Amino acid sequence: MDKGVKIVLDACGGDNAPDEIIKGAYEALKKKENLHIIFAGPEDEIKQKVENYTDIPTDRVSYCNATEVIEMAEPPVKAIRSKKDSSIVKGLTLVKNGEADAFVSAGSTGAILVGGQLIVGKQRGVKRAPLAPIMPTMNGVTLLIDCGANVDARPEHLVSFAKMGSIYMENVLKKKNPTVGLLSIGTEEEKGNALVKETLPLLKECEDINFIGPVEARDLPFGVADVVVTEAFAGNIALKMYEGTAKMLMKVLKESLTANLRSKLGAAMALPSLKEHMKAFDASRYGGAPLLGLKGLVVKAHGSSTAVEINNAILQCMVFFKEDINGKIAAEMNTEENSNGI
């Protein structure tokens, strides 16, 4: 029998906490009968809001009282060490102790990354746990791995990111035999920095991934590869540049369409088609970014997450366990460990 999945949800994290977080959980609970949600946050306040949903299945809801909040701008290591009663530290501790399977938060990325590695801990054979956000592109989605967990990574880390990313893409996002590209500054093999040049031959040797070679940043928005492997600093720059450029252009587009009566009328006519075409880029459909290679699952949802993202992040966790991603990563990493000792 299905034992179900227990997810700790950070009720204090993100711009729309706690209301949208609770709403997202409510929607997921209604959809999935084998789901149990533990809300981490100030219990009395959260419980009251949760019970406003009168038909919420209370037997599948519990609470983890946490009175402190880690703010977005706090130095992560210090915050994790000093705020023992925060929703992030207490939530991650439940995962560490096996009292929950996964932790989902729209809170401080830094604190989640540091806490995930320090508190939950890495799986055997995993040297670095990468953060792998999903980028909607013109041609499906791309998993960009790593985007923030490990700056100054080494070539062997990038190889393990490629393997973990392929497993996630194939099993959670259901892309068969996903293509893997290595982010570089040209598609020619002689371009790139030292890390890229050292990683390239290692990735070519990997038989268990579908490596297509170096890929350029300009081709990422067009969906050049299903999994794009990179060191976290460059990955973060690529992701933030993608978000920032899209945000800026949408702002300019909006300003231009509302500039005068003529443009407003035109915009009103063109809007349905524009909305239809932009649907593919709605990141909320894909939930959050998993921090892969940990003993449990930790998912970072976008800071601006609404109920839709939270709901989808929870459903994504359910697939993660159904497909036994950690088992598959463990099998892959242990093979690696046996074969070459890294």
Add this chain to the structure above:
Amino acid sequence: MDKGVKIVLDACGGDNAPDEIIKGAYEALKKKENLHIIFAGPEDEIKQKVENYTDIPTDRVSYCNATEVIEMAEPPVKAIRSKKDSSIVKGLTLVKNGEADAFVSAGSTGAILVGGQLIVGKQRGVKRAPLAPIMPTMNGVTLLIDCGANVDARPEHLVSFAKMGSIYMENVLKKKNPTVGLLSIGTEEEKGNALVKETLPLLKECEDINFIGPVEARDLPFGVADVVVTEAFAGNIALKMYEGTAKMLMKVLKESLTANLRSKLGAAMALPSLKEHMKAFDASRYGGAPLLGLKGLVVKAHGSSTAVEINNAILQCMVFFKEDINGKIAAEMNTEENSNGI
């Protein structure tokens, strides 16, 4: 008396060579009486096309015969070493020998970067010559330095990029007391990779630049700083991601606006305002990306350059000499050399 500026123009470089290159030169020659253009390329063919402009001032035009072409995909170092009769090698050699002041090309970025450093050579006191493209943003333009010349740079190189970038921004692009940001993965000082963390205190100590601290990629499209300093790998990723995202979104916008009759009618009405708002992002207004810190001036124009870009790149070279940028860089770098020995 003004001695004039002599510019070698690569007649073979870029997607629209030689016609648009020649047209751009023709327009600049008509505008600037102290400009002399040397066309580098197959002389007979180019001369014939140039002389189709019957009113071109032939006394201010000359030729540098070059029979080889360096292709975009060729490994740069090998190409520069083996193709001695290419427009890039011969053009750069004229600058090296003092027979020309500047070299402008829309050809292979790699070959121009390598050739610029190997053939023209660096100014005294300059350790690395950065490529500094201009990014049009929602709030003026940003000089992104470095974007391709020196992967794996060290902190002291980034400091010199900040200084050279400030000089260029202030004197060529006429931005008074330009702000300088250091590209990072957060605005907090404890974020970033080892290079960022080591560079940060050095930039803070610089009294001759207007340093505003770390800046995030997501804020670049909004024009967060006038000069953004970065190591070339990350800079190239940021720039290419900017170009790629804009290109992709414009494609989606076009598809959505031409999807059906209703959207087409709406688009026709909104178009004038849209075009007006998008004008600020027309990179062709700013010419090319200078490779700073060389003994002469080398400018890389975009591969897709038309006559407008080439014309503007030439005019940008004229300002470079009028403002004696190399003299200013030399003064700055020599001070640096005297004060701390790097």
